[in-house]
Amino acid sequence: MNGLKVVGIVLGAAVILAIGLLIGHFGIPRDPKWVKELAQDLDEKFINQFMNEVDNKRIEDNLRILSNKPHYATSAGDEELVQLMLSRWKDPEFGLDDARDERYHVFLSFPDAANPNTVKVLTQNGSNPFTAELTEEKLTDDQKDPDILQPFLAFAPNGSVQGKLVFANEGKVSDFEYLAKLIDLNGTIAIVRYGGTGRVNKAINAAKFGVIGVIIYTDPKDINDGKSNASDTYPNSWYLPPSGVERGSFKENFGDQLTPYYPAKEFTYRIPESEIKGISHIPAQPIGFADARQLICELNGAQAPDNWQGSLGCTYNIGPGFKQNRFDNSDFVQVNVYNKRIIKPSSNVMGIIRGAVEPDRYVLYGNHRDSWVHGAIDPSSGTAVMLEITRVLGTKLKQGKWRPRRSIIFGSWGAEEFGLIGSTEFAEEYYSKLRDRTVAYINVDISVFANATLRVQGTPPAQSVVFTASKQVKTPSNSLTVYDNWKNHSNRTSPQYGVIPQIGSLGVGSDFAPFIHYLGITCMDIAYTYDRRVTSARIYPAYHTAFDTFNYTAKYIDPGFFSHQTVARTAGNVLLRLSDSLILPLGVKDYVETLEGYYSRAESFQTNLSKYNISLEPLKTEINRYKRAAEDLEEKIKNLKKSDKSPYNIRRINDQLMLLERAFINHLAFPDKLYFSHVLWASRSSSVATFPGLADAYQTAVESNLKQHWDLVHHHLTIAIQAVSNAASTLEDVTKI
């Protein structure tokens, strides 16, 4: 080989090596392992797989077990379900990463089995021509269970009171005002029907008019579309049998009443019972409409107004007292309440799936576990769905086929029926980390009220993810998507989107309340519900009665459990989008319609406000600022390039989205409203749907016209402006001063 050749070979080899180096360095992808992992985004295929695997039969099986026995909070049945949840969530084949139960010592109220509550008619000579039934009729084996609690109102105060009976319609203030103009209410017992106002408010209102005891019943007009004959009711239809009685909690505020703002540990300070606010101070007891008929149809006095008349098959008079017929006009009605108040340990069962990339971001999903009786619909229809969701996801997890980007926390709350106690204690105990880390809370309590359409309550940032999910699920009953079917049943015209399904606002009706009102976490409540063209029932008829059973559900609410399956698919889809999406699917721009709606309704206040030099303009300015900030952020998200998707950019944007709802929280805004801290969604008495503090203060000021009340209006306007300002700040460019 000559030198030239050697040079040639060496040169050639060098060129080849260089080509190799170049290709090796630039041509073959080689990000650090974590770079790829951190970009983990939603997998639509996995969502489809999840939805396909959600099994209606397994939901049915779950429900059968869950509703097998009465399982009111802290009962033996409840404790058995605690163990069931734990064993499911710890199962090595389909369980979660971790599960445990957490006990709180909570203040409850139960009827005394040895000394049942009664509603009686007594004559002057002491005889007793009528006593309301102590139990519901044993129409199926379910009603024969010895663990069934006598119908009662939890926390209704004890006492034995007697007086002339009056009929007070729904027990609203306006109802008693009407009666008080016609008759003397002092010392009377009022019988009222469910509906129109909160359960306990009927008694609180009554007491203000001198009424000394309250009887509550369910009118067939309100619950049974007018049907009251046994042949038309369960087990012959979904309607409430004449003996059915709605139980319920008899207090205004949620959470353990003795430990407001702090978890009810054994060592926690408890306020004296005398300091509990928002409860009745007169005895009250619920009865079925068969018994109510025997009282109301015998009432003396003027005929009640047309819109007070119900479906008991007689004309409703207002009383006081009975006409001379079955009873004597001098007969009294006596209400005897012997409830026992007790502090007992109640469990939340918590289940965790650790996030792969952002374990310190939590998506919460929960439902309560406790019922009033068998609670097939309330709450087990939701729990049956939750267990099916965790089974499918747990299986994938244990198989190593999936791990969410963020952590998922499942909660099976205790003692919800006594006032959202388990969820509230949880929110109190883990206040700091939930506040700082929670992306959203999904509540599925009663999953199927009826099988007509999806029904969602939530705050605006939840709207888009629910819409997206509901477009991917078919209804069980027709060929429409859940979204389109929903839009057909309940819609509104959005200035931005045109006709869209209506999302309701969140009150305090289930365990989302502490999360939205106290912690400021974006919440949604998902269920299937009625066709309002078919029934006007206030709620499904067996609600809180001994007839809310597996058979009732399987026969009348959701035969085949396809609506349950649909809810599981929809809620699970939402859950996965929240846990797995690179960018959180929270639509912060969707708050603009709420804010602008609030503003336009508050404008009716401006004329009066101007008299006190109070202007709404600064509020408008902040709302416009919010709008710009939200639009800019969503635009930025839409145009994110791959190079913008570095972890800190993603996290920054997600923190803005997650913390937006928190910016509306002001723990000092409503000192008299327990837990209510969300400036947009706190409770409101005024009928004007605007900022609740502003609306209520305005109503008070208009009524009193006192300077101090107009000052309070101005104060609440300031609170509203600052809340919107905080929200805008959260969304604006983070380096803007």
Place this chain on the structure above:
Amino acid sequence: MNGLKVVGIVLGAAVILAIGLLIGHFGIPRDPKWVKELAQDLDEKFINQFMNEVDNKRIEDNLRILSNKPHYATSAGDEELVQLMLSRWKDPEFGLDDARDERYHVFLSFPDAANPNTVKVLTQNGSNPFTAELTEEKLTDDQKDPDILQPFLAFAPNGSVQGKLVFANEGKVSDFEYLAKLIDLNGTIAIVRYGGTGRVNKAINAAKFGVIGVIIYTDPKDINDGKSNASDTYPNSWYLPPSGVERGSFKENFGDQLTPYYPAKEFTYRIPESEIKGISHIPAQPIGFADARQLICELNGAQAPDNWQGSLGCTYNIGPGFKQNRFDNSDFVQVNVYNKRIIKPSSNVMGIIRGAVEPDRYVLYGNHRDSWVHGAIDPSSGTAVMLEITRVLGTKLKQGKWRPRRSIIFGSWGAEEFGLIGSTEFAEEYYSKLRDRTVAYINVDISVFANATLRVQGTPPAQSVVFTASKQVKTPSNSLTVYDNWKNHSNRTSPQYGVIPQIGSLGVGSDFAPFIHYLGITCMDIAYTYDRRVTSARIYPAYHTAFDTFNYTAKYIDPGFFSHQTVARTAGNVLLRLSDSLILPLGVKDYVETLEGYYSRAESFQTNLSKYNISLEPLKTEINRYKRAAEDLEEKIKNLKKSDKSPYNIRRINDQLMLLERAFINHLAFPDKLYFSHVLWASRSSSVATFPGLADAYQTAVESNLKQHWDLVHHHLTIAIQAVSNAASTLEDVTKI
């Protein structure tokens, strides 16, 4: 060439190519650009460079300009400094990324130049043998400035009151209790010296004993190490001249008094002045000790106790009234106050450096801008330091040589002297984003009280970063590090570290107050201070007088400005560690000593608590839990491998560190204490240094022995337990339930 040879060459080429590919792929580092950027960590070389470039002469120049004119809040001098700050921070050569001023309409109080406040002696026949000086003596040109405010107490109520004079020592409750046993205080005027209790508390205490007016003076014993002759005082020494008068704010609460919790915008609701809490309702006026001597040395009555005696060169009697000497025994002292209350716009000037990696994490650094007179030391010594820090950093920034990992926000606060108003309004306006994003707040108000040693106040998480920085700076006066010199001057024995410098706790003395007490942001206040072996002066003698000038500073406080330079180096070093470190240098384990100290002091309560079945054990349990969580987290940080340093891991850990302080915040814990929300650091009346709510409730309960007060003790114990639980939760593994 034969076939074999060709095969050989091809094979050889393939092998070389393969080697090239392998080396190219694995041998040459090639992370995506952002992977490297995101790992941006602290650069010790840059810190050294920064410290080297901090220039004492430039600080001196800054101070000369800043203290050139009186610049009390909203004055022409203050407005000029607003423009100065803006021009510095917007300078194209050495400015920041952005700067702007933000105005609030705040409630202030000024003396009326046309109708000055007076302190007089009046005889029965109306003659006036004595009137206190209206201004300080014109000892240098500085005191001749026409913009100097007459000495006064801001927010002291107006009125003209006269009565017999009494001497009430420091105006503490115990002082008045002592007097009230000996003499009738009703209708008297009390003269009290500064020290012992807060300025306004002297008058609030006095009024409770029937006193109708208060005169406050500075005793040479307390401020001048006993020196009271003009020849021994400024301009001949650093001591206060006999005519010097300490001005000050006369109210208990900080922030704009008319807009608590909301920024004082023009449209913000303002409470009626009658609802302001924590102010005096009797007139008060400060005077110099030359004037005080003329009053106190003439007092009649019993001799005051030994520890009430001061350095005015006479025996202090308690009064009431004068002895028959210079004045007549029947003479009265009259206090006339004509302050004007007014709402005026006051500016914060804000400067921003955007973070390169985590722009949504803020390190705050601030000082107030407003003085009482020229304010060379208070606050311009701090502002001079801040401007030098921003000059050095701004220059690097504009040269493209540096950009911090996190954003830095500088604040030049307005109206601090009137009660931390600018900083409080800022904290209120940006509540949400500051709460969610702020890493720490560094306050450098008076940067140099004296040139002996560093003095730091802060919460425990600030300790380690301050120690690290102070070990890297040399003292100006000797060969020691700032750390070692500090440890020589002020130290304590830590169970964990042995002898270390003492870090003081944060009260409400400067603009850190809203950040620590309301927002729960880790705060520190950094200054150079006295050698306590050399002086016992309560504070530097010219404090809040017309003698706090550039010449005073340059001649007596810090000749050569080396202590200023030392503070700038130390505070800037801390700032850079907080803004640039990959892992935040916040020592969460250092809270364990605080918590254990609190617990051991609370143990003295246990005997009494046991009578009410209240146990401290659950508190101990939570403190132990906190300790474990903090130790585990710090251990994890220490052992972080390179592969653990993915952005989300780093961010997760940093969020735990950042939000730890926030976990101690409870806005509902102290409903009667404006802004105080930090369960560990709220104000406390009890002398027991434990959880302030618990300590104060315990003291009340022991005194009253009422059930409701023992209930309050239990309530505050629950609050303490929950705060520690929240803190432990924040530090524990994020997927732990």
